[in-house]
Amino acid sequence: MKARVTISLKxxxxxxxxxxxxxxxxxxxxxxxxxxxxxxxxxxxxxxxSKEDAPAAVEKMCTQLLANTVxxxxxxxxxx
Amino acid sequence: MKARVTISLKxxxxxxxxxxxxxxxxxxxxxxxxxxxxxxxxxxxxxxxSKEDAPAAVEKMCTQLLANTVxxxxxxxxxx
Numbered sequence: 001m002k003a004r005v006t007i008s009l010k011x012x013x014x015x016x017x018x019x020x021x022x023x024x025x026x027x028x029x030x031x032x033x034x035x036x037x038x039x040x041x042x043x044x045x046x047x048x049x050s051k052e053d054a055p056a057a058v059e060k061m062c063t064q065l066l067a068n069t070v071x072x073x074x075x076x077x078x079x080x
Numbered sequence: 081m082k083a084r085v086t087i088s089l090k091x092x093x094x095x096x097x098x099x100x101x102x103x104x105x106x107x108x109x110x111x112x113x114x115x116x117x118x119x120x121x122x123x124x125x126x127x128x129x130s131k132e133d134a135p136a137a138v139e140k141m142c143t144q145l146l147a148n149t150v151x152x153x154x155x156x157x158x159x160x
Contacts, residue, residue, distance in 0.1 A: 036124040
């Protein structure tokens with residue numbers, strides 16, 4: 001079983017990296033791209049963790065290490 | 081219309097950031113997490129770009145700026 005955790009900054013939190021990408025896109029002529037936000041995606045294998053235990057385990061990983069819940073949101077996808 | 085571009089390192093490319101996360105997870109007792117890979121996700125608004133033009137435009141942004149196609153794969157999702 002595999003897990004994919006997507007971590008993005010909460011609304012209202014400044015995203016200088018996203019802003020830099022936006023400026024670069026505009027510089028290349030892609031003026032239609034706006035409101036650029038950059039996040040992280042972390043993928044990993046869960047070995048033979050059961051389908052029942054996986055959501056709680058990954059949730060715990062997110063709150064303890066992967067995401068800074070003060071400024072970041074996370075979403076979890078479990079893939080077979 | 082919004083676009084989400086997910087960028088991940090190609091298989092075989094070393095991922096020291098993923099390795100660091102893996103070690104930290106093991107240190108916290110999450111021994112089931114293995115083969116950790118970290119990627120990026122870039123979300124942005126495409127304004128009133130039409131559904132027909134959007135895929136080609138985002139593809140062009142990826143190859144020109146967002147992804148380093150020598151070592152990275154990218155996937156594009158378009159959201160209404």
